[in-house]
Amino acid sequence: MAPEFADRMKNIHQSFVREILKVADNPEIISFAGGLPNPDSFPVEALKEAANKVLSEDGAQALQYSTSEGYQPLREYIARRYDKNGLNVDSENILITNGSQQCIDLVGKVFLNQDDKVLLERPTYLAAIQALGLYQPEFREVPLLEDGVEISFLEKILTGERIKMFYAVTNFQNPTGITYSQRKREEVAELLQKQDTLLVEDNPYGEIRFAGKNLAPINSYLTDGVLFGSFSKIVAPGMRMGWIVASDDIMDNLVIAKQASDLHSNYFTQRVVYQFLQDNDVDKHVQKIRRMYRKQRDLMIRMIQEHFPAEVHYTEPEGGMFLWVTLPPGLSSMDLFDLALKEDVAFVPGETFYVNDAEKNTLRLNFSNSDREKIEIGIKRLGKSIEKLIVQKNI
Amino acid sequence: MAPEFADRMKNIHQSFVREILKVADNPEIISFAGGLPNPDSFPVEALKEAANKVLSEDGAQALQYSTSEGYQPLREYIARRYDKNGLNVDSENILITNGSQQCIDLVGKVFLNQDDKVLLERPTYLAAIQALGLYQPEFREVPLLEDGVEISFLEKILTGERIKMFYAVTNFQNPTGITYSQRKREEVAELLQKQDTLLVEDNPYGEIRFAGKNLAPINSYLTDGVLFGSFSKIVAPGMRMGWIVASDDIMDNLVIAKQASDLHSNYFTQRVVYQFLQDNDVDKHVQKIRRMYRKQRDLMIRMIQEHFPAEVHYTEPEGGMFLWVTLPPGLSSMDLFDLALKEDVAFVPGETFYVNDAEKNTLRLNFSNSDREKIEIGIKRLGKSIEKLIVQKNI
Numbered sequence: 001m002a003p004e005f006a007d008r009m010k011n012i013h014q015s016f017v018r019e020i021l022k023v024a025d026n027p028e029i030i031s032f033a034g035g036l037p038n039p040d041s042f043p044v045e046a047l048k049e050a051a052n053k054v055l056s057e058d059g060a061q062a063l064q065y066s067t068s069e070g071y072q073p074l075r076e077y078i079a080r081r082y083d084k085n086g087l088n089v090d091s092e093n094i095l096i097t098n099g100s101q102q103c104i105d106l107v108g109k110v111f112l113n114q115d116d117k118v119l120l121e122r123p124t125y126l127a128a129i130q131a132l133g134l135y136q137p138e139f140r141e142v143p144l145l146e147d148g149v150e151i152s153f154l155e156k157i158l159t160g161e162r163i164k165m166f167y168a169v170t171n172f173q174n175p176t177g178i179t180y181s182q183r184k185r186e187e188v189a190e191l192l193q194k195q196d197t198l199l200v201e202d203n204p205y206g207e208i209r210f211a212g213k214n215l216a217p218i219n220s221y222l223t224d225g226v227l228f229g230s231f232s233k234i235v236a237p238g239m240r241m242g243w244i245v246a247s248d249d250i251m252d253n254l255v256i257a258k259q260a261s262d263l264h265s266n267y268f269t270q271r272v273v274y275q276f277l278q279d280n281d282v283d284k285h286v287q288k289i290r291r292m293y294r295k296q297r298d299l300m301i302r303m304i305q306e307h308f309p310a311e312v313h314y315t316e317p318e319g320g321m322f323l324w325v326t327l328p329p330g331l332s333s334m335d336l337f338d339l340a341l342k343e344d345v346a347f348v349p350g351e352t353f354y355v356n357d358a359e360k361n362t363l364r365l366n367f368s369n370s371d372r373e374k375i376e377i378g379i380k381r382l383g384k385s386i387e388k389l390i391v392q393k394n395i
Numbered sequence: 396m397a398p399e400f401a402d403r404m405k406n407i408h409q410s411f412v413r414e415i416l417k418v419a420d421n422p423e424i425i426s427f428a429g430g431l432p433n434p435d436s437f438p439v440e441a442l443k444e445a446a447n448k449v450l451s452e453d454g455a456q457a458l459q460y461s462t463s464e465g466y467q468p469l470r471e472y473i474a475r476r477y478d479k480n481g482l483n484v485d486s487e488n489i490l491i492t493n494g495s496q497q498c499i500d501l502v503g504k505v506f507l508n509q510d511d512k513v514l515l516e517r518p519t520y521l522a523a524i525q526a527l528g529l530y531q532p533e534f535r536e537v538p539l540l541e542d543g544v545e546i547s548f549l550e551k552i553l554t555g556e557r558i559k560m561f562y563a564v565t566n567f568q569n570p571t572g573i574t575y576s577q578r579k580r581e582e583v584a585e586l587l588q589k590q591d592t593l594l595v596e597d598n599p600y601g602e603i604r605f606a607g608k609n610l611a612p613i614n615s616y617l618t619d620g621v622l623f624g625s626f627s628k629i630v631a632p633g634m635r636m637g638w639i640v641a642s643d644d645i646m647d648n649l650v651i652a653k654q655a656s657d658l659h660s661n662y663f664t665q666r667v668v669y670q671f672l673q674d675n676d677v678d679k680h681v682q683k684i685r686r687m688y689r690k691q692r693d694l695m696i697r698m699i700q701e702h703f704p705a706e707v708h709y710t711e712p713e714g715g716m717f718l719w720v721t722l723p724p725g726l727s728s729m730d731l732f733d734l735a736l737k738e739d740v741a742f743v744p745g746e747t748f749y750v751n752d753a754e755k756n757t758l759r760l761n762f763s764n765s766d767r768e769k770i771e772i773g774i775k776r777l778g779k780s781i782e783k784l785i786v787q788k789n790i
Contacts, residue, residue, distance in 0.1 A: 002619035002645060003559050003591045006508050006530075009648050036460055044454030051446045059439030063631035065431055098493060098657040105656045109529065113401050131655040134504065135401075164398050196398045224397035236458035238662035250397060253404050260526040261500045262493035266661045267633035 008134045017126060017352050020337070024346035030378035033346040035174065035321060036369040038296075041289045042236045043276065050275035054268070066267035068259040070096025070243070074274040078229065078243055087220055089245050095254050096265045100204050100242035103228040104131040106261065107165070107200055107244070110253045112137050116164040119157060121149060123353030123362070125174045125202070128167050137164070139355040144176055146315070148184030151191070158195050165198040170218055172205045172320025175353045175364040179318050182215055189221035199225035204242075207234050207286050209319035210294035219245070226250060231273055233321070234286050239269045293321065296367045299375045307383030309390060321368035324350070326361060327386065333363040336389050343381040403529045412521060412747050415732070419741035425773035428741040430569060430716060431764040433691075436684045437631045438671065445670035449663070461662035463654040465491025465638070469669040473624065473638055482615055484640050490649050491660045495599050495637035498623040499526040501656065502560070502595055502639070505648045507532050511559040514552060516544060518748035518757070520569045520597070523562050532559070534750040539571055541710070543579030546586070553590050560593040565613055567600040567715025570748045570759040574713050577610055584616035594620035599637075600715035602629050602681050605689035607713040614640070621645060626668055628716070629681050634664045688716065691762045694770050702778030704785060716763035719745070721756060722781065728758040731784050738776040 024031035054062050069075070075091040082089040097103050104127070112118070112135035120129065122141035129139070140157055143150045148170070157163060168188075170180040180188070192199050201219050206229070219227040230242040246254055258264070297317065304314055304325075313326040327333060333349040340346065350362025367375065419426035449457050464470070470486040477484040492498050499522070507513070507530035515524065517536035524534070535552055538545045543565070552558060563583075565575040575583070587594050596614050601624070614622040625637040641649055653659070692712065699709055699720075708721040722728060728744040735741065745757025762770065 002642070003506065003593050005648055006504070006506050006511075008508075009505060009651070012651060034460075039455035039459050042455050042458045044450055044458065047458070048447060048450040048454070051450065052443060055439055055443040055446065059443070060434035060437050063437045063439065063442070063633040064434050065429075065627075065632045098661070101655075102657040109401070110404060111398065111401050113403075116401075127655070127658070130651075134652065134655050198398050232460075236663070237460045238458040239664075240657060240659070240661045247397070253400055256404070256407060256525075257529065260496075260522070260529050261656070262497040262635060263522070264635070266493070266635045266664055268631070269634075269661055269664060 008136050011133050011136055012130065017348060020346065020348060023341065029341075029344045029346050030374045030381070031346045032365040032367070032370065032378060033348050034366055034369060036366070037233050037237060037321065038292060038368050038370075041292060043280065043285060046280050047236070047272060047276055050279060051272045053279070054271045054275050058271070062268050062271045064267070066264050068255050068264045070094070070265060071267065071270040071274060074270050077274060077277055085214065086216060093245055093247060093251050095244045095246070095251060095258060096270060097242045097244060097258070098262070098265055099232055099237065099240040100202060100228040100230040101127055101131065102261070103242055103244045104128050104167075104200075104202070106254050106257045107226055108132045108135040109257045109261070110250070111165060111198060117161060119163045119166040119197070120355060121168055121173065123175055123350060123359070124167065125169055126352055128202070129355060132167065141355055144173070144178050146178060148178070148180030149188065151184065151187050154188065155191055158191055158197060163195065163197045165200050166192065167200045167202065168218070169202045169204075171203055172208065172317045172322070174320070175322055175348070175350065176324040177315045177317025177320055177322045178324070179212070180215070180218070185215060185218045186221065189218050192222060192225070201225060202228045204228070204230040205233055205320035208290055208293060208321070210290040210297070212318040223247065224250070234282070234289065235273055235276060239273060240266070241269060241273050290319070293319075293368050296370055296375060297323070299372060300365065300367045300379060303375060303379035304383075307380045308386055309383070312386060321366055323365050323367060325363045325365060326359070327363070328390070329361060331389055331393060332360045334360065336363065336385055339385040339388055340382055343385055345378050345381045345385070347382070403531050406528050406531055407525065412743060415741065415743060418736065424736075424739045424741050425769045425776070426741040427760040427762070427765065427773060428743050429764060430761055432628050432632060432716065433687060433763050433765075436687060438675065438680060441675050442631070442667060442671055445674060446667045448674070449666045449670050453666070457663050457666045459662070461659050463650050463659045465489070465660060466662065466665040466669060469665050472669060472672055480609065481611060488640055488642065488646055490639045490641070490646060490653060491665055492637045492639060492653070493657070493660055494627055494632065494635040495597060495623040495625040496522055496526065497656070498637055498639045499523050499562075499595075499597070501649050501652045502621055503527045503530040504652045504656075505645070506560060506593060512556060514558045514561040514592070515750060516563055516568065518570055518745060518754070519562065520564055521747055523597070524750060527562065536750055539568070539573050541573060543573065543575030544583065546579070546582050549583065550586055553586055553592060558590065558592045560595050561587065562595045562597065563613070564597045564599075566598055567603065567712045567717070569715070570717055570743070570745065571719040572710045572712030572715055572717045573719070574607070575610070575613070580610060580613045581616065584613050587617060587620070596620060597623045599623070599625040600628055603685055603688060603716070604714035605685040605692070618642065619645070629677070629684065630668055630671065634668060635661065636664060636668050685714075688714075688763050691765055691770060692718070694767060695760065695762045695774060698770060698774035699778075702775045703781055704778070707781060716761055718760050718762065720758045720760060721754070722758070723785070724756060726784055726788060727755045729755065731758065731780055734780040734783055735777055738780055740773050740776045740780070742777070
């Protein structure tokens, strides 16, 4: 007989996203639901060359066990790339992970005791709720405005009780597409510096900025936060390659947690990704992705402007993969989901991105994994469904 | 200012293995310390062909995000391979992980509350102590005899208090090389069936049997245990590919924990490993590894017989990568380590593999990642060092 599961497993944030993604997997459905990069952007040929080179030149070594910290030249590459962007990071302070999702888990493991208070943006990245939730913290939420979190609210929360960590996606946030302004970054840093609250800054989309000016992470104003990065959006997500930047003390503990979790990240793939980065013009490649996604975002916004009722609000992200739609108050995006599905269109209803008191009239649209035709037809149909919903609900 | 680390980080099993492995990394040292497969056994060319094929035929898809459970054809391959060995496993009950180390972490996450009792073999796999230790259980230990755990002791422990899980490596155990006999397997199963203790059966070396008869895992006599497997020893460890077999209920929870931990295992590598398994004669490849390791084990044992004092005891493993040496009582393998290092020979002192009251006169020798010359010279020198130690200690 199997024993009982751990208490933490009762704590799972119920999510219908898996079910939604399954529905959206039907090829007849135009899906804006998933959070996938566009596979047309994957450098397949260049990765093939990189894999060949690694296996030809150093195959046996590249297939052996390796260190928990990660492949040293890859860590140095990441440090140099930060340097180019004006951020001073030592390669010794970089841990290679299985995508940035594992960063969240490791930071939870290293820092969270049961009932610790964790502050999330409202709304926030669903899988962060799930990963951190397994460490049984109490969640608090701070509202997101168009230029980052609401500062007065953040101050009240940080001074009102002891908050162990604040998880924030500061560029083109998932799900909203919102980016923190320069001023907000400085204000958040100033507030955090007075507290022993750890800033956990997740930045999976940072390189995919196609409008506005590049802004330094909030971590650049702090001594002790942690910063995540990922190759999922600039190389390919199936290879699960991310990293954490952390100060020495935190790094030591993260390495222990990483070693306990899975010894080390896939070494073969670390070598392949590094070879790809060495042998190719990465900036040019990233530029290509930016142009592609910008075009798709522009088209999606144009179609929204043409086909959604005027009272529907939407964000205009300066990068990343998502935009966020707010229906008139009183409408439910779950109802809209059912209507849209009849028209073979799918998205993710917003309520899944909240811990408490979800804003039920919100929804997330992905524009990265799409094309002109799908966006034109899909948004048009979605507009019709919204109109139908408004008529039904008599709003 | 950074906040305090979680309590679980204070719970870390202190280990000097990392330091030892660093010392042993010096190319002038003959090291029997690491737990590495022999890189000469890695199918580099075949993996290169597999990677090429995957990227040529389905590159964009193979680089995209995928499901948490793992690549379905790979799960089916594993199920078929069990079937061939007389074990009935459904592919739906297989979760692909980042090596079998992650299996340990996920099972800890899904089952362990703080202070739950976890039973370990004595001695046991070091990284299991570390991975499970982070869930803050209380450890118990059951002695290993030459044919598996001591049954009367196991019975006393299982009936004396509630044991949540029993972690066992039943084939060619790390560190001892010991394999459970058929009778022991049945006796352990019988005892466990009366309790709600989860058997966590780790089997990373099972395929590398070069003597004796293949025996079914203890899990084949149970309905609810979990069984781990790994491609690290039959394909390559750098690719971090392992799996868990678990019943439906447990599987559901493991998938949730896997998703929270890192979304899914490296999909590209899953595809490459599957392609390799499809296109090559795996049995022949495994046979080659078995022959190689058997030869190395035979030589190591012959050299031990020739060069170690007669009062030194050693195991004769029927497979795997390690053998276990017991010095006369009163001697310390840490003292031997210092002496041997002066002769440029390294190994892992046994005390690191115990939770409490380590047997200080034990040590682990790896024979897989070696060659004829190293074994001949290294064991000869080690024999001399043992003799020197005996003289020093006047035993």
